Amino acid sequence: MSKPQRLILHLSAFVLCLLFSAALATWRGALWPFDPKATALMTVSGLASVFSGWGPVWIIPLVLSVAVNRMVWRLALWIITVVAMIGMHGTLGPAQGFAPLTRLTVPSAVLLYAVPTAMCLLLGSLIRLTMSRSTEFN
Amino acid sequence: MHDLPSRRRFLLSSAISVAALSMPAVLRAKTPLQGLTFYGPPAGPSITLAYAVAEGSFSDIAGEVAFKTWRDPDELRAGLTSGTMKVVIMPSNAAANLYNRGLGVRMVNAMTLGLNYIMTKDPAIKTPADLRGRSITFPFRNDTPDILLRRVLAAADVPENSLKIVNAATPIxxxxxxxxGRAETAVLPEPATTMAEMRALQAGQEVYRAINIQEEWGKITGLGPVAPQAGLAVMRDFDEANPGVIEAIQSAIEATLPKVIANPMEAAKAAANALGMPAPILAKSIPHSALSADRASSLRPQFEAMYKAVADVEPRAIGGQLPDDGFYRL
Structure with missing residues (x-):
C-alpha cells in the first residue's frame, strides 16, 4: 500500500472514531431531539475533558504507538491502554475530577476510554508514517 | 331610523357589554395587529414564548408574529428606549429600574419562578452551610442570584469572606x-446547569444540583420557593394603543405553558432555532426552569421581597424604590 493510501486510511479511521464518538455521545447523553450542534458540542467537550483530564499520561501510548511498526501490535496496545486507563481511573480518577469507578461502572469506563485511546494510537501511527522516508509501505 | 327608547337602548347596550366581557380576551382586542415582535433573552424564561410563537398561538392577535432574542443588557436598554422593543421578556430588576425612571415599562407576568442552582462535583456539599471555606464561581457578580445567595449564606451563618470567589464572565x-476543578462550586442558571450535567456525563464526571437557591430563598422569605427573576414586560405606549392585546397575549401564554411542561422535547425543538440553543439541552432544562405564566400582581409579595433584597445591596438597581401599583400590569 502506498504512503498516500495509508495516510488516507489513517484519516478515514480518525473520522470514523469521531463519528463513533458522536454516536456514543448522543446515545449516552440521550441527546434528543437530535441536534447536530448539541452532539458536536458534547462530543468535543467529552473528548477534550478525557484528554485534558489525564494530560501527559497520553504521551505514553502515543510514544509506544510511534515505536511499534505492526498494526496488530497497536490493536494489542489499544486493549492494554484501555485496561490501564480504567485501572488509573479507579485509583486516581476521583482526584483528577472524574467520577469514582464504582459510580461510573466498568462498561461506561470502557466506552469513555475506548475512542480517545484509539485516536491517540492512530495519531502515533500517523506520526510514524509521516516520519518514514519510503513512499511504499513495507 | 328610529331612535330606540332609552330603556330599551340601555338594556341593549348592557347586553352587548356583558357579551363582550364574557368573550375571550383575544376577541376583545381591537382589530388584529399587522405585526408583533416579541423579544427575550436566549435563556430558559423565553422558551414558552418562543414555542407559542412557533405554534402560531398569537395568530388571532397579529398577522405576522416573530420572536427575537436580545443578547445583552445594553441591547435590551437600547431597544426599549428607542421604542423598537414593545413586548419583551426581561429581568424583573431591570423592569423595576426602568419603570421607576419613568420609561413606561410595566410587568405583565413572571416567565420563571427562579432557575438558579449551586452545582458541585462534591456530594458532601448539600446545604449552604457546607459552602464554608469552599471556592465558588459566579457568572454575574452583584446580579440577583448573587444577591439572593448572599442572603442565603448570611442566614446559614456563612461569612462571605470564608468563600474563595473565582470570577467567571459567562455561565459557560x-x-x-x-x-x-478550578472551582469547587458554581452558581449557575438554567440551561447552563443542565449543560454542566450533560458535559460532565460525557467526560466521566458527576455534578450535582447541591442547592436550589429558590428553595433556600423561600425559607428566608416564607413566601415559597419563588424568585420571579424574569417576566414579560410591555411598554405603556403600545399597551394604551392596543387595548386588550396584553390580556390576549397573557391568555395565549397561559394556554401554552402546560404544553411546554408536558412535552419539553417538542417545545425545545420549536424554540431551539429562535433561542439559538441546542434542542436537547433546552429540553432537559425545562423541568428545572420553574417556567411560569403567573400574572405579576399575583406574585407582588415575591417580587417585592426580591426587590428589597436587591435594594439593600444596590438601591439604584431597582431605581431607588419599590415600584408602585402601576408597575403590575396584570
Whole structure:
C-alpha cells in the first residue's frame, strides 16, 4: 500500500472514531431531539475533558504507538491502554475530577476510554508514517 | 331610523357589554395587529414564548408574529428606549429600574419562578452551610442570584469572606471552571446547569444540583420557593394603543405553558432555532426552569421581597424604590 493510501486510511479511521464518538455521545447523553450542534458540542467537550483530564499520561501510548511498526501490535496496545486507563481511573480518577469507578461502572469506563485511546494510537501511527522516508509501505 | 327608547337602548347596550366581557380576551382586542415582535433573552424564561410563537398561538392577535432574542443588557436598554422593543421578556430588576425612571415599562407576568442552582462535583456539599471555606464561581457578580445567595449564606451563618470567589464572565465559563476543578462550586442558571450535567456525563464526571437557591430563598422569605427573576414586560405606549392585546397575549401564554411542561422535547425543538440553543439541552432544562405564566400582581409579595433584597445591596438597581401599583400590569 502506498504512503498516500495509508495516510488516507489513517484519516478515514480518525473520522470514523469521531463519528463513533458522536454516536456514543448522543446515545449516552440521550441527546434528543437530535441536534447536530448539541452532539458536536458534547462530543468535543467529552473528548477534550478525557484528554485534558489525564494530560501527559497520553504521551505514553502515543510514544509506544510511534515505536511499534505492526498494526496488530497497536490493536494489542489499544486493549492494554484501555485496561490501564480504567485501572488509573479507579485509583486516581476521583482526584483528577472524574467520577469514582464504582459510580461510573466498568462498561461506561470502557466506552469513555475506548475512542480517545484509539485516536491517540492512530495519531502515533500517523506520526510514524509521516516520519518514514519510503513512499511504499513495507 | 328610529331612535330606540332609552330603556330599551340601555338594556341593549348592557347586553352587548356583558357579551363582550364574557368573550375571550383575544376577541376583545381591537382589530388584529399587522405585526408583533416579541423579544427575550436566549435563556430558559423565553422558551414558552418562543414555542407559542412557533405554534402560531398569537395568530388571532397579529398577522405576522416573530420572536427575537436580545443578547445583552445594553441591547435590551437600547431597544426599549428607542421604542423598537414593545413586548419583551426581561429581568424583573431591570423592569423595576426602568419603570421607576419613568420609561413606561410595566410587568405583565413572571416567565420563571427562579432557575438558579449551586452545582458541585462534591456530594458532601448539600446545604449552604457546607459552602464554608469552599471556592465558588459566579457568572454575574452583584446580579440577583448573587444577591439572593448572599442572603442565603448570611442566614446559614456563612461569612462571605470564608468563600474563595473565582470570577467567571459567562455561565459557560463558570461551567468550564467547575468541570476543570478550578472551582469547587458554581452558581449557575438554567440551561447552563443542565449543560454542566450533560458535559460532565460525557467526560466521566458527576455534578450535582447541591442547592436550589429558590428553595433556600423561600425559607428566608416564607413566601415559597419563588424568585420571579424574569417576566414579560410591555411598554405603556403600545399597551394604551392596543387595548386588550396584553390580556390576549397573557391568555395565549397561559394556554401554552402546560404544553411546554408536558412535552419539553417538542417545545425545545420549536424554540431551539429562535433561542439559538441546542434542542436537547433546552429540553432537559425545562423541568428545572420553574417556567411560569403567573400574572405579576399575583406574585407582588415575591417580587417585592426580591426587590428589597436587591435594594439593600444596590438601591439604584431597582431605581431607588419599590415600584408602585402601576408597575403590575396584570
Amino acid at each position: 465559563e463558570a461551567v468550564q471552571l467547575l468541570l476543570s
